[in-house]
Amino acid sequence: MSxxxxxxxxxxxxxxxxxxxxxxxxxxxxxVTGLTGTKYGCGExxxxxxxxxxxxxxxxSCLLFAVExxxxxxxxxxxxxxxxxxxxxxxxxxxxxxxxxxxxxxxMVVQARQLLQDNPHxxxxxxxxxxxxxxxxxxxxxxxxxxxxxxxxxxxx
Amino acid sequence: MTALDNYVxxxxxxxxxxxxxxxxxxTILAGGTDLMPQANAGRVKFKRTLMNIRxxxxxxxxAREGDxxxxxALATISEIMAHPLVxxxxxxxxxxxxxxxxxxIRNAGTLGGNVCNxxxxxxxxxxxxxxxxxVELASxxxxxxYRRTMQLPEFxxxxxxxxxxxxxxxxxxxxxxxxxxxVARFHKFxxxxxxxxxxxxxxxxxxxKNGVFSDVRVAFGAVAPTPVCGCATEEALEGKKLDAAxxxxxxxxxxxxxxxxxxxxxxxxxxxxxxxxxxxRILEDVSTTH
Ligand SMILES: Cc1cc2nc3c(=O)[nH]c(=O)nc-3n(C[C@H](O)[C@H](O)[C@H](O)COP(=O)(O)OP(=O)(O)OC[C@H]3O[C@@H](n4cnc5c(N)ncnc54)[C@H](O)[C@@H]3O)c2cc1C
Ligand code: FES
Ligand code: FES
Numbered sequence: 001m002s003x004x005x006x007x008x009x010x011x012x013x014x015x016x017x018x019x020x021x022x023x024x025x026x027x028x029x030x031x032v033t034g035l036t037g038t039k040y041g042c043g044e045x046x047x048x049x050x051x052x053x054x055x056x057x058x059x060x061s062c063l064l065f066a067v068e069x070x071x072x073x074x075x076x077x078x079x080x081x082x083x084x085x086x087x088x089x090x091x092x093x094x095x096x097x098x099x100x101x102x103x104x105x106x107x108m109v110v111q112a113r114q115l116l117q118d119n120p121h122x123x124x125x126x127x128x129x130x131x132x133x134x135x136x137x138x139x140x141x142x143x144x145x146x147x148x149x150x151x152x153x154x155x156x157x
Numbered sequence: 158m159t160a161l162d163n164y165v166x167x168x169x170x171x172x173x174x175x176x177x178x179x180x181x182x183x184t185i186l187a188g189g190t191d192l193m194p195q196a197n198a199g200r201v202k203f204k205r206t207l208m209n210i211r212x213x214x215x216x217x218x219x220a221r222e223g224d225x226x227x228x229x230a231l232a233t234i235s236e237i238m239a240h241p242l243v244x245x246x247x248x249x250x251x252x253x254x255x256x257x258x259x260x261x262i263r264n265a266g267t268l269g270g271n272v273c274n275x276x277x278x279x280x281x282x283x284x285x286x287x288x289x290x291x292v293e294l295a296s297x298x299x300x301x302x303y304r305r306t307m308q309l310p311e312f313x314x315x316x317x318x319x320x321x322x323x324x325x326x327x328x329x330x331x332x333x334x335x336x337x338x339x340v341a342r343f344h345k346f347x348x349x350x351x352x353x354x355x356x357x358x359x360x361x362x363x364x365x366k367n368g369v370f371s372d373v374r375v376a377f378g379a380v381a382p383t384p385v386c387g388c389a390t391e392e393a394l395e396g397k398k399l400d401a402a403x404x405x406x407x408x409x410x411x412x413x414x415x416x417x418x419x420x421x422x423x424x425x426x427x428x429x430x431x432x433x434x435x436x437x438r439i440l441e442d443v444s445t446t447h
Contacts, residue, residue, distance in 0.1 A: 043194075059261045134259075
């Protein structure tokens with residue numbers, strides 16, 4: 001497989017990597033750049049554990065070709081640690097007890113950020129629709145929705 | 158077949174069609190939401206070159222051109238749903254997007270990819286047929302960029318098969334601006350959006366004036382190898398008053414003209430009944446508009 005040299009901005013840091021042409025962005029993020037916050041759940045676009053932001057828009061990194069990241073801004077869960085809205089979401093998840101095993105959490109937080117950016121005051125139903133591409137096997141979703149709703153209605157503790 | 162050993166990312170349409178002609182064995186990449194899982198599952202083998210078309214500005218954008226709306230092949234489902242021209246003139250595409258997978262997939266998946274993937278269950282295809290859409294195809298002819306257009310029903314040949322030539326790419330989808338009084342509906346029957354391939358979908362559109370339905374277009378998805386026109390159903394409706402008798406006759410015509418398969422998702426009998434009942438319900442809904 002031929003390798004391709006690409007330049008991207010990863011969580012604000014200019015990064016140069018060499019990737020096989022058919023590699024997914026998820027594999028690149030985890031195995032080439034070593035950021036393991038983004039999770040591999042299904043590899044098929046069904047679970048959302050691999051959600052990242054590409055130029056500020058959420059998508060499944062398991063379906064994205066790594067070469068497509070050339071010249072673009074990639075933000076992972078690690079990058080949200082220096083993002084005010086990202087930090088508020090993380091705090092709200094902790095406060096609401098929305099994290100059990102934690103495997104879905106990075107993808108949920110990144111997707112919640114997308115949702116709140118598009119629509120700062122979503123209803124519970126809109127929250128449900130917004131995270132329908134993210135599966136959680138532990139929480140039953142209620143506390144995750146509570147956490148996002150807390151921000152939507154400005155009831156963060 | 159030779160393995161994938163080359164990557165190109167042309168930055169203009171002209172460069173892209175030139176490369177398509179020169180390189181011959183090329184796999185086109187847009188959002189990758191079909192290509193990546195198909196390649197991982199071994200259902201698609203990469204050709205020698207992977208061509209990423211996402212750096213081509215001419216394939217982007219949504220704009221009005223005369224009495225048509227041109228949607229660039231790279232417009233994502235999310236971009237289409239949010240665009241003011243689409244929301245004003247083509248709300249049917251917005252409701253099709255509502256049924257489409259998840260937010261992440263809508264943010265990545267493109268209209269061109271959905272059309273070229275040519276799945277009989279592709280969610281934009283039935284609405285596009287109801288809207289009378291055509292595809293704009295680009296290639297190199299006599300050293301020049303050449304474009305041709307084709308009506309959508311003609312473009313589809315079978316599951317995953319289109320009339321796209323080897324050195325050709327889909328540049329845009331063109332949709333005539335619907336006339337005054339145009340009413341349309343799209344319904345997809347599945348259980349959970351993000352996990353479901355539709356068992357069946359129906360689209361109906363036409364001009365409703367004083368209770369009379371005309372310029373009718375009907376299309377069905379997932380009842381045949383390609384999305385199909387409901388020509389007999391159209392005939393049962395064209396120029397008629399949309400009353401109970403017309404609706405009942407149209408629902409029977411719909412059931413009789415589809416020839417679905419039986420598979421793990423549903424039997425052919427069930428699919429035919431569903432087409433009958435849903436056509437009826439959609440037409441009742443249309444008849445109460447205004
Ligand atoms: C979890 C999941 C859920 C999904 N749910 C739905 C759904 O509900 N409804 C639905 O309809 N689809 C669904 N899909 C399928 C897919 O997301 C869509 O078909 C999407 O629109 C494909 O666009 P893309 O840009 O990602 O295509 P790609 O994967 O990049 O390309 C698809 C095919 O088209 C070719 N191609 C792409 N663009 C062009 C072009 N401009 N010219 C020539 N050839 C081209 C490619 O070579 C490839 O063969 C789903 C997929 C996944 C993974
Ligand atoms: S790993 Fe990407 S959606 Fe499941
Ligand atoms: S907390 Fe375990 S999968 Fe969501």
